[in-house]
Amino acid sequence: MTAPHLPKVAGIDAPVPAPAHTVAPTPASPETAAAPPGGPSCPHPPNAPGLALQDQLAGWVSDLTTLHELTERLARTNGLDAALTELLRAGAALVGARRGLVVWEPQDGRGPDTVVGLGLGRADLGHLETVPRDAMPYGTLLDTPAGLPGGEDELVRPDLFAEDGLDPRHREVAARLGYAASYAVPLSTDAAGRLGAAMWLYDEPAEPAERPRHLVGLYVRHATEHLARLLEVERMRACVSTLFEELLPSRLPRVAGVQLAARHRTGPRGGGDWHDALPLPDAALGLAVGSVTGSGPAAVATMARLRASLRAYAVMEGEDPVAVLSDLELLLRLTEPARSATALFAYCEPALRRVTLAGAGHSPPLLVGERRTEFVETSVSAPLGMLACWEAPSTEFQAEAGETVLLYTDGLLHRTGDSVDRAFARLHAAAASVPRPLRRDPGAVADHVLATVLPDGLDATDGGEDVVLLAARFE
Structure with a gap:
């Protein structure tokens, strides 16, 4: 896996349900239907703008339906760990990944701090923790005070083993766990600040296409607001429980x-x-x-x-x-x-x-x-x-x-x-x-x-x- 690879482009994975509403294609005009197979053809038929608009509308409906179903599943969670797991599952389906993890570290230092994995066992998470923090995408997202260069809100590493200067320990752990690319986004809100970072792992060199990246950005912004509310509830419960136990x-x-x-x-x-x-x-x-x-x-x-x-x-x-x-x-x-x-x-x-x-x-x-x-x-x-x-x-x-x-x-x-x-x-x-x-x-x-x-x-x-x-x- 040390030779450079042409990165693949990952799209929306199959676990995301197909949209319930679709736009039926416009039936062909009589002239188009009657045209012989070898007859003259126009590179831009008269109804081409209408077909393009229908395709665009169908894409928008599909995206909205997908986001609606994913956010509904997220809203049904009633605990912080369950919501983090659902965020990982939804993000993996959107960007076409199989595994991932969330590092939850609220910026205010009040906790709770946790790491939740998807498709990663406890031993796998332990191996990832041995990689220097600044060599991992979530470390870059969490520990860079001014954010990523250029104001970006995502970190794409399409081919780890083709990178110059890849940390040796990161190379060893990636080879052991069998992942070759990653896509990471921060979890933050204007009110709560930085709360954590989510990272998804690809088995082969790959990166999500523009449309899935746009969708996962929309989803993560909504999910982080929900997570911030759950965090406050979790802290209140812990405070009351501690007070009760001490009394x-x-x-x-x-x-x-x-x-x-x-x-x-x-x-x-x-x-x-x-x-x-x-x-x-x-x-x-x-x-x-x-x-x-x-x-x-x-x-x-x-x-x-x-x-x-x-x-x-x-x-x-x-x-x-x-x-x-x-x-x-x-x-x-x-x-x-x-x-x-x-x-x-x-x-x-x-x-x-x-x-x-x-x-x-x-x-x-x-x-x-x-x-x-x-x-x-x-x-x-x-x-x-x-x-x-x-x-x-x-x-x-x-x-x-x-x-x-x-x-x-x-x-x-x-x-x-x-x-x-x-x-x-x-x-x-x-x-x-x-x-x-x-x-x-x-x-x-x-x-x-x-x-x-x-x-x-x-x-x-x-x-x-x-x-x-x-x-x-x-x-």
């Missing part, structure tokens, strides 16, 4: 006579579900779970205030869970009159394995043991902030040695997509099916329940609510 306890306390484990997953919009476990005087333990209405940063902030307040109320009067929730309800009504919340607080005495709890519109705990798996009976009560004055009686129950109490938020039930009764039945069946060896570990119990109730995973199930599960096993 919840990273480590659970060690209390004699009880083992603790917690599982929580933030929904895509970032909600207000929370949990807490705190040591109390007289070797007692306070357990709490709750959920704030709404989603996003405002709901997370409200959740943080309620959780911090509940800790203070639990230290002052934790032996009376009703008083704890009454104080919390008063605080919510005075400071967040437009919001409501559900909460459950349990005052545990590990030495006696006795639990006293009160709930405000919250789902009942689930008791999992060797001889029983049952929901704890709690009084029916309204959520916090719904009534002028909240109050409900507390409930007390006795746990046996080796039993685990599961506290959870409603997101676990909602993500099943079932009705309330069926969701409770699924949760009960999941807890009852925990294998005996796993029941000694509250973390294993929580993982088994989550995997059974949500078999498709937390990210694939219906709904985007938070899921919180707090497990306490009494020794």
